[in-house]
Amino acid sequence: MKKGFLALTCLVIFFCGSTVQASTALKYNVNASSSWVPYYIAGSAENPGILGELVPLLLAKANIEVEKNNYPPKRTNYALANGLLDFDFVSPSWFEDQKVGDNFVSSIAILVIQENIITLDKNAQKWQDVNQIKGKKIGTIRGYLYHDDTEFTRVDFTSERELIKALHKERVEAVISGDLPALYWAKKLNRPVTLAAIHSEGHLVMRLRKKHTALLPQINAAIAEFNQNGTTQSIIEKYTKQDVFSR
Structure with a gap:
C-alpha cells in the first residue's frame, strides 16, 4: 500500500454547543491525487469518494463547523509537516512500530x-x-x-x-x-x-495534534456511532458494491 496517506486535513477546529471550542475559526482542507480513489475523488461534488462523504458527516456529528478549502497535495503535506494543519488520516501500519508521531494522538479506527x-x-x-x-x-x-x-x-x-x-x-x-x-x-x-x-491489513484513523487531545472524545463518539449504525459501511458500499462481485 502506498505510504504517506495524507489526503484529508483540517486547520484550527471550532466546536459549538456544549462541546470543546477552539479559539479561532476552522479551515478544512480536502484534496488528493488520483491514487486516492475511491477514498477521495477529485472534481466530483456529487460523488467525492468515501472519505469525501464520510468526513464532513463525522465533523458535523462531533459539532465541528468547517470552512472547506482546496490546497494542492504538496501544499497540504507541507502544511501538515510544519504544524499548520491539525489532523489528517493515516494508518498506523504505515509507520515504524505503528507510532504516528510524537506530536499526534490517534482516534479509534474509522475503517479497515x-x-x-x-x-x-x-x-x-x-x-x-x-x-x-x-x-x-x-x-x-x-x-x-x-x-x-x-x-x-x-x-x-x-x-x-x-x-x-x-x-x-x-x-x-x-x-x-x-x-x-x-x-x-x-x-x-x-x-x-x-x-x-x-x-x-490495518486501520485508518484520524491523526490529531496533541494540543487538541481534549477533542478526541467528541471525534471518537462520532466515529463509533457511524460504525455502529451502518453509516460508514453504507458509504463504502456506494462506491464498491455490485452484485456480480465475488468476495
Whole structure:
C-alpha cells in the first residue's frame, strides 16, 4: 500500500454547543491525487469518494463547523509537516512500530485499510494463500512499496484502474491492490474481480495534534456511532458494491 496517506486535513477546529471550542475559526482542507480513489475523488461534488462523504458527516456529528478549502497535495503535506494543519488520516501500519508521531494522538479506527491478491473468479481458488505469490509474476503499481516484493516478480502498471484492465486482458493472473480501490474500478469498468488472500491489513484513523487531545472524545463518539449504525459501511458500499462481485 502506498505510504504517506495524507489526503484529508483540517486547520484550527471550532466546536459549538456544549462541546470543546477552539479559539479561532476552522479551515478544512480536502484534496488528493488520483491514487486516492475511491477514498477521495477529485472534481466530483456529487460523488467525492468515501472519505469525501464520510468526513464532513463525522465533523458535523462531533459539532465541528468547517470552512472547506482546496490546497494542492504538496501544499497540504507541507502544511501538515510544519504544524499548520491539525489532523489528517493515516494508518498506523504505515509507520515504524505503528507510532504516528510524537506530536499526534490517534482516534479509534474509522475503517479497515486492506490489500488483497486480486484475480478473476475463474482463478480465485489458486490464490487463497498469500504464499502463492512467491516466484510468480504479480501486477503491482509503479512507485508503490510492497513489504515482500523480493519474493515475487513485479509487473508494474500506472494505477489500480490499469491493474483491473490487465487482469481482464490476461496480462497477469493476479495483482496486489487495496480492496476498495480494486472493487471501485471493477464496478466503474464493469469488469468484475474476486478478492483472494489478504496481503496486508490495518486501520485508518484520524491523526490529531496533541494540543487538541481534549477533542478526541467528541471525534471518537462520532466515529463509533457511524460504525455502529451502518453509516460508514453504507458509504463504502456506494462506491464498491455490485452484485456480480465475488468476495
